Amino acid sequence: MRLIFAGTPEFAAQALAAIVAAGHEVALVLTQPDRPAGRGMSLQHSAVKQVALAHGLALFQPPSLKDGAAQARLAAVDADAMVVAAYGLILPQAVLDLPRFGCLNIHASLLPRWRGAAPIQRALLAGDDESGVCIMQMEAGLDTGPVLLREALAIATDETAATLHDKLAALGARLIADALDRLPMPAAAQPAKGVTYAHKIDKAEAIIDWSHPAAKLDRHIRAFNPFPGAQARFAGQPVKLWRAVAVTGSGEPGTILTVDRQQIVVACGDGALAVSELQKAGGKRLPVQQFLAGHPLQVGQRFETASEAV
Template sequence: MLRVAFAGTPDFAVPALQALLDGPHDVVAVYTQPDRPAGRGRRLRPSPVKALALAHDLSVEQPQRLRTDEAVERLRTYAPDVLIVAAYGLILPTTILDVPRLGALNVHASLLPRWRGAAPIQRAIEAGDTESGVCLMEMAPGLDTGPVVAHAATPLSDTETGGSLHDRLADLGGALLAAKLDDWAAGRLPAVPQPEAGVTYAAKLTSDEAWIDWRASAEQLARRIRAFNPWPIARCGWAGDALRIRFARPTPAMTTAESVTPGTVVAAGDEGLDVMTGEGCLRLTEVQAPGGRAQPVADFLRGHAIHVGDTLT
């Protein structure tokens, strides 16, 4: 039986922690980000990982930072054999990584070395990748640069969203951890260094990226809209405010006139809003008006006026 310390914060990390709780090992401590204000009342809310840990009466640690002697000594008191990390959100210094007897394993949501960094799930969809997956990686001081000990791949469809891929990879990560942890701890899994060829970086998402530039191609915009659902949600200017776009797909343009400006509505009906782009036509099928709820375009048009010839900015 291993003494396991776990570090994770959001929903993505929950299946990995649950896999450990369902297994034979002893989870001696759970590290997670400090509670954050949330909701209309801005009350402090525990992370999903903290909620699961408390439900199982586990010891919870929520340091603001780990680059202190106090943080290192506190981890040492738990005498962990291994530290399992999944979307923790704090950089782990070498002094922390050196504490566990066997080292630290990270559950990472990509097929390394592709998409190192903060937003591998969304960047894979945005780039048009045909597959994604998860890796178990021995942690090193660099950004997701450690050797990989196991991985599992999954295909991506042309309807994949950031939300659907997040949930699938979270479950896949938990299953991979459950299947491979014992073999790794026993030295039966070789740690394979990542090749230099194929390295890409998944930059953190920002809300500013959500604004649509209609000069891009319909295919590029469709991928970005899917990648940014459920956050930060793609949007465009409409009636002096922002119209959020939750689903869209490329479609044959109803006009091929070169004079049609990108962002111009060329068709509006129950099937969607067709908008000219820099290359091709994009059909918006689910949108959300300011202060409203997400709804199919057919329902949206019953209460909002958007006409052929209008321009979305």
């Protein structure tokens, strides 16, 4: 297959590496323009760009695909198919129509559940038992196209967005290589029932509301690990919570019930949350024992509620 590949983060980079390893000709790689990152705010290559450079692939980083010059560059490739994975730019109909077999998207959910930008986090927040990957024929609608391949996997009880991302990235890389080997292949229309939307994550969503049940806050912390990090406030200062489990316990929401070397147990609206890894602003992620050495917390003290934190 002569291909165009469009993607930006690590999820997409694994797929690109798998496609190259499968022996396909990747004639052009599209990725988002380099952007400043890190403390020095220097321009950083995307994960996909790093893979493309390592394999000597032609790169194209347009800010948009809506202008005629960008579309002419893609048309000149005369691609059999275009593979898209977490690219971050909208593909106009003119681009969708260019390749002989169209554009294939690697989507990290079991469509039609969790169409949209943040399917991994939304699945965890909702307490889904399973997730998966769909290889979808792209069309103008948001993740509405027919599905060529799908495969499910179970979500572990301690799954975080980071661990689920890695599992789905590996699964997506395997499925897209399989799909390309089998083109042309039939695609099944998505069912009309069961549609949900995985809206983009807003950092404000990461603020912990201690009035919620402990089981919900457990999912909250795992869904926002590693980005943007579930955030509580203590004594007016932000504290990120990275690891916790729901346990039995009761008290005024936000109140510290017990403290030991392994965990800090905090009362919730229903049950309690045993926190085992924390991070103060400007500090490092620390297990409880190390965190308490610099930031002693005591039974009876309270994390601020959502209303107090505003």
